[in-house]
Amino acid sequence: MGLTKKELEFLKELLLKEKSEAEKEIKKLETPVVFRSEPDRLEEEEESDEIEEMGNRLSVETVLKHKLLDIEKALSKMEKGTYGFCEKCGKPISFKILKTEPASMFCQKCKKEKSGRKNSR
Secondary structure, X not given: OOXXXXXXXXXXXHHHHXXXXXXXXXXXXXXXXXXXXXXXXXXXXXXXXXXXXXXXXXXXXXXXHHHHHHHHHHHHHHHHOOOOEOOOOOOEOOHXXXXXXXXXXXXXXXXXXXXXXXXXX
């Protein structure tokens, strides 16, 4: 059974909210890290901390960009009428799962199988 119109509207609002939040976070993370004006006088530890901070920001930014792509894909699927169906088996994804993870592309069974394969490597 597919999603009701009310459920789809609710999930669309969630996706749009998550999209907006992800875009704001990405924009914040894309602002350059300001290094001290005299880098030659930095102590080794301070320089290391700043490099680590840049690496952390890049990692978070990458995760957010992937999340944003998933959200945009889900919104596109809504427009096409294919949202809410598992990309692997084609069965409906439960509203319970979509409420928690509105950009989910897999049903519970396929998600478990996918994560089981990752853990068995």
